[in-house]
Amino acid sequence: MGQALEALKEALRARFPMHVVEAPASRMPGSAHALEYAPAGEPEAAPAPSGGWSTGVAALDRALGARWCAQPGAVAALVGERSSGRTALLCALCAHRVAQGEVVALVDATRTLPAAVLARIEQRRAVVIRPARDAEALWAADQLLRVGAFRLVVVVGGPAPGEVVLRRIAGLARAAAAKVLLLPEEGRQGAAGRAGCALVHVGARGTLDLAPALEFEDEDRLPAGTRIPDRRPRA
Amino acid sequence: MRIACLRVREFPTDALAPDESPDRPVAALRGEGTHTRVAALNEAARAHGVRREMNPSQARARCAGLVLVRWDAARVRAAEQALYEALHARCSPRVAPAGRAGEGCGAFWLDATGMGARAGGERAWAASVRAAAVGLGHQRTGIGLAGSAVAAGIAARLAGTDVSAGAEARTGTGAGLVHVVPGGDVAFLASRPIAWLPIGGEVRQGIASLGISRIGELAALPLGGVGARFGPAGVEAWRLAHAIDVRGPLTPPPSSQVIEEVDLLVDAPAPVTQIEPLLFVLRGMMARFEARLTSQGLAAATLDLVLGHETGGEGETRHRLRPARATAQARALWELCRITLEERAGAAAGVASLRLETVELVKAPREQGDLWQARWFDPAAAEAVLARLRARLGEDAVVEAVTADAHRPEARGRFEPLKTFAPMATPTPGARSSSAEKEERLKWALRLYEEPRTVEVTCDEDVPATVGGQEVVEAWGPERLSGEWWTGRPFDRVYWRVATDRDEWLWIFQEPAGAGPFFLHGWWD
Numbered sequence: 001m002g003q004a005l006e007a008l009k010e011a012l013r014a015r016f017p018m019h020v021v022e023a024p025a026s027r028m029p030g031s032a033h034a035l036e037y038a039p040a041g042e043p044e045a046a047p048a049p050s051g052g053w054s055t056g057v058a059a060l061d062r063a064l065g066a067r068w069c070a071q072p073g074a075v076a077a078l079v080g081e082r083s084s085g086r087t088a089l090l091c092a093l094c095a096h097r098v099a100q101g102e103v104v105a106l107v108d109a110t111r112t113l114p115a116a117v118l119a120r121i122e123q124r125r126a127v128v129i130r131p132a133r134d135a136e137a138l139w140a141a142d143q144l145l146r147v148g149a150f151r152l153v154v155v156v157g158g159p160a161p162g163e164v165v166l167r168r169i170a171g172l173a174r175a176a177a178a179k180v181l182l183l184p185e186e187g188r189q190g191a192a193g194r195a196g197c198a199l200v201h202v203g204a205r206g207t208l209d210l211a212p213a214l215e216f217e218d219e220d221r222l223p224a225g226t227r228i229p230d231r232r233p234r235a
Numbered sequence: 236m237r238i239a240c241l242r243v244r245e246f247p248t249d250a251l252a253p254d255e256s257p258d259r260p261v262a263a264l265r266g267e268g269t270h271t272r273v274a275a276l277n278e279a280a281r282a283h284g285v286r287r288e289m290n291p292s293q294a295r296a297r298c299a300g301l302v303l304v305r306w307d308a309a310r311v312r313a314a315e316q317a318l319y320e321a322l323h324a325r326c327s328p329r330v331a332p333a334g335r336a337g338e339g340c341g342a343f344w345l346d347a348t349g350m351g352a353r354a355g356g357e358r359a360w361a362a363s364v365r366a367a368a369v370g371l372g373h374q375r376t377g378i379g380l381a382g383s384a385v386a387a388g389i390a391a392r393l394a395g396t397d398v399s400a401g402a403e404a405r406t407g408t409g410a411g412l413v414h415v416v417p418g419g420d421v422a423f424l425a426s427r428p429i430a431w432l433p434i435g436g437e438v439r440q441g442i443a444s445l446g447i448s449r450i451g452e453l454a455a456l457p458l459g460g461v462g463a464r465f466g467p468a469g470v471e472a473w474r475l476a477h478a479i480d481v482r483g484p485l486t487p488p489p490s491s492q493v494i495e496e497v498d499l500l501v502d503a504p505a506p507v508t509q510i511e512p513l514l515f516v517l518r519g520m521m522a523r524f525e526a527r528l529t530s531q532g533l534a535a536a537t538l539d540l541v542l543g544h545e546t547g548g549e550g551e552t553r554h555r556l557r558p559a560r561a562t563a564q565a566r567a568l569w570e571l572c573r574i575t576l577e578e579r580a581g582a583a584a585g586v587a588s589l590r591l592e593t594v595e596l597v598k599a600p601r602e603q604g605d606l607w608q609a610r611w612f613d614p615a616a617a618e619a620v621l622a623r624l625r626a627r628l629g630e631d632a633v634v635e636a637v638t639a640d641a642h643r644p645e646a647r648g649r650f651e652p653l654k655t656f657a658p659m660a661t662p663t664p665g666a667r668s669s670s671a672e673k674e675e676r677l678k679w680a681l682r683l684y685e686e687p688r689t690v691e692v693t694c695d696e697d698v699p700a701t702v703g704g705q706e707v708v709e710a711w712g713p714e715r716l717s718g719e720w721w722t723g724r725p726f727d728r729v730y731w732r733v734a735t736d737r738d739e740w741l742w743i744f745q746e747p748a749g750a751g752p753f754f755l756h757g758w759w760d
Contacts, residue, residue: 057677083740087680087760103617112682112757116648118636119466120459127621127653128636131628140624149617204738213677216759 053179056096060089063200063208073174075166077182077192077199084203085210086183090154091117093181098125102151105129105144109137109157110185135159138169141180145172156183160190161197170196237347237357237380237417238483240333240387241322241364244375244395246341247275250314251304253372260298264291265306274306278375318371319343326350326364329484329532333388341373342391344484347380361412381415384482385475386423389431390415420478425451434472438465442472450476463638494527495520496590506545506585510576513542513586517572518565520591525565528599534561537595540572543588554579561597561618621653642718643726644756645683679759681742687754690743698731702743703755705735715748730756 053069055061061069068074078086091114094104098121106113107129118128127150129140137158144150153173161169161182173180182192193199202208243249248261255261260280262273273289283298294301315332318341323330327345334340345364347357354360361378368376379390390413415423427450429442441464447453453461454476461469474480497516499507507513517540528534538556556571625633634650641647693701699710712731719725728744735741740759745751 081738082758083738083760085677085679085760087682088677091680092677110682111685114648114680114682115636115650116463116638117678117680119638119648120462121636126635128634128650129624129628130632130634130650132632136628140628143620143624147616147620149620210677214679215677216679 054096055089055093057089057092059208059210059213060093060200064198068198071174072177073170073172073179075170075173075180075182075197077184077189077197078202079184079186079189079192079199080202080206081186084206085214086202087114088214089202089210090156090181090183091121094118094126094152094154095121097152101125103127103149104152104154105141105150106154106156107131107137107140107144107158109134109155113156138165141169142172145169145176145178145180148176148178150176150178152179152181154181154183157185158182158188160184160188161192163191163195166191166195166197236483237350237382238384238387239327239345239347239361239364240379240381240384240391241343241345241368242333242377242379242388242391242395243318243341243368243373244377245275245277246314246373247306247311248277248304249341249373249375250311251275251307252302253314255302257374259302260285260300261302261304262294263304263306314371315341318368318373321367321371322364325367326360327484331484331531333482342388344384344387344482346484358412358414361414365411376411378412379415380412381423381478382417382420383478383480385433385480386415386420386478388433389424389427392431421454421476424476424478425449425454429453432472432475434475435468438468438472441465441469464640466638466640492593494524494591494593496588498588499586506587508584508586510573513576513589514569514573516589518569520589521565521569521572524568524591525563528563528596532599533596534563534599535568535593535595536561536597537593538568539592539594540575541590541592542586543590545585545587555594561599563599642716644716644730645687679740681757682760683742683757684755687744687756690753690755692743692745692753699733699743699753702733702735702741702753705737705739707733708736709734716744717748 055064055069064076068076078089080086090106094106098104102125104121104126105128106118106126109131111130113128118126129144131137131140134157137155138161141153141155144153161184169180172178182197184190184192189199191197200206200208202210204211247263248255251263252261257277258279260277260283262276262280262285264271265274266272269290271291273285273287273291273294276285276287280294280298280301283301285294285297285301289297291303294303319330319332322343322345327347327350329346331344332340333342333344347360350360351357354363357380361380365376365378375395377391377393377395379387379392379394381387381390394411394413429448429450429452430439432439432450432453442453447456453473456473458470458473461473465472497520499512499516524535535558540554540556542552542554544550544552554575556568556575558567558571562568621633630652631650633653635653636648637651638648639646690703691701692699692703697713699707701707710731710733713729714731715727715729717725717727726746727748728746729748730742730744733741733743742756742758743753744756745753
């Protein structure tokens with residue numbers, strides 16, 4: 001019975017854009033195994049499955065959608081301007097997933113990811129790949145996905161992914177039950193938003209504005225609006 | 236898991252002068268001529284004022300009746316081997332030396348899990364382990380029994396001290412045994428001195444300089460702060476303070492060790508000149524090696540194949556064997572030998588003996604695959620893909636982030652080639668705050684260019700007004716940073732944090748301060 005129910009849920013998920021959840025037996029007397037659904041596009045309406053996949057940032061969970069989070073393997077691109085807060089999101093997300101016991105790989109084609117911040121993540125479970133050439137970033141991600149060990153693969157920078165590349169990565173992600181996040185540089189989002197790749201625009205002009213939530217590490221040392229006294233010796 | 240640590244005090248003098256009474260002062264000497272020094276001594280010699288690194292004359296001046304013996308690594312190793320075999324045969328199926336073989340540390344890890352049930356309790360079993368060591372003449376033996384290697388090691392140290400002092404052990408279980416109850420490791424460690432933690436001297440000094448003298452005080456510190464100040468070594472110390480330790484009876488000995496040596500001239504009338512006979516002998520050697528590794532739960536990461544050539548020839552030829560990933564499979568290791576020998580023309584010329592040495596053994600993956608658990612994966616496969624990435628992208632492409640105590644802003648965090656990747660390791664508890672707390676503390680991350688880029692900056696009364704064509708909306712600064720004059724590469728910069736009209740938060744600096752060009756160092760994101 002249980003296997004048949006799981007198969008039915010999978011089939012429904014694959015066929016219809018719905019959030020399929022198991023209904024509590026008390027609500028449907030006489031039926032211990034019933035299904036109900038919530039339409040996609042209204043993630044808030046869908047109850048968060050207990051123990052479900054989460055980014056650790058509620059705003060990002062909402063932006064990605066419950067359906068994306070529920071999929072075992074999925075691809076998303078976080079696009080946005082410089083200083084939109086994408087890196088802060090990424091660091092929080094990686095720390096959260098590592099704390100959940102997952103192994104994380106970050107492919108940094110820009111070679112600018114902050115080592116001091118990443119060092120706070122449990123190092124034995126996070127690997128950073130820094131290819132010398134931009135073009136090798138997606139190849140590295142491809143290799144990492146094939147092994148099946150990394151439940152989250154992040155590609156920062158790299159070439160604009162075409163539709164074919166994205167479909168292949170989405171297929172690998174599904175096979176490995178891994179989430180893939182792309183953080184392309186400005187103007188290099190390629191086919192993100194199509195080909196099975198969700199698109200989240202981070203920033204004041206996008207769908208996810210993090211500015212109110214963000215703060216500086218040294219906020220107490222350098223409060224906004226005040227100027228550090230200039231102690232340079234006067235010539 | 237329960238781990239026992241057996242530690243024999245004065246093991247080298249026990250091994251080198253087995254017939255001497257424990258009350259007789261004995262010292263072992265190392266080195267030749269004027270460089271001869273005391274390398275080990277027993278309690279009686281210490282009571283007379285003899286110390287390590289004294290020369291023989293100084294030692295004799297302190298104690299006229301001192302018995303001096305020469306250090307003999309072979310005898311020390313043989314005594315260690317005898318103790319190892321006794322422990323393995325009578326006490327536990329998993330025994331491993333807790334130090335370098337042949338160095339006479341006289342310490343062993345034993346897997347104590349479930350042993351108590353067979354022997355009538357853990358304490359009774361520990362007493363039998365101690366009896367096995369005492370039976371070989373090691374009277375001053377201490378046993379520590381705990382849930383982690385670090386606690387067991389310190390408990391054994393305490394137990395050994397109690398033995399030498401002739402006092403009962405603190406737990407009341409009798410001399411020579413300190414038993415830490417299950418789940419009590421952290422509490423047991425808390426009151427011990429920080430100097431007893433097996434950590435590097437630099438980290439130990441750094442921690443001590445903060446006024447921390449007890450392990451419990453280190454455990455009470457936040458992990459993030461310890462990691463930021465002391466880097467990975469500090470994190471490791473913090474993990475040890477929380478009784479999280481990867482060492483134990485399955486940890487392989489780190490030193491090189493001869494596995495097997497075969498004299499080919501015993502069966503052959505003349506030295507071997509072709510590869511095939513060597514491969515035939517190697518097949519049997521590898522099969523025996525596999526059985527040995529499997530019984531100890533180990534895998535070979537690096538091996539040395541040493542070919543001894545006939546007398547009068549070139550002596551020995553050493554070939555380093557590195558499997559793509561650590562393995563215990565005889566077939567894979569034999570294939571590696573075959574490829575190595577075939578690639579080197581003339582390698583088999585005049586070979587009279589074969590020797591196999593271990594260089595690096597690692598713990599074999601012992602995770603049981605779960606057919607229904609989608610999260611399980613083969614750690615060896617992860618290692619293999621990282622090796623592939625290294626091969627194509629370069630050694631410095633597969634890295635881990637580490638913090639460093641540096642004055643230069645860009646040097647406070649850096650990437651180093653990945654050394655420790657333990658995907659199946661237990662996550663550090665408390666390493667991360669809850670998701671809710673993290674969300675409250677969503678911080679800007681400062682992304683830095685590897686090489687700061689020059690940028691056009693115009694100033695209005697010394698305050699940046701435009702940066703790279705963007706109008707500056709807000710500017711914080713100047714913040715002057717200088718230093719490293721002692722390295723020969725001093726820096727003297729004035730930093731500004733600016734917000735532009737395109738909502739970009741940039742970090743720029745001027746070097747030299749006040750007169751030089753401006754550079755874009757990074758941005759907050």
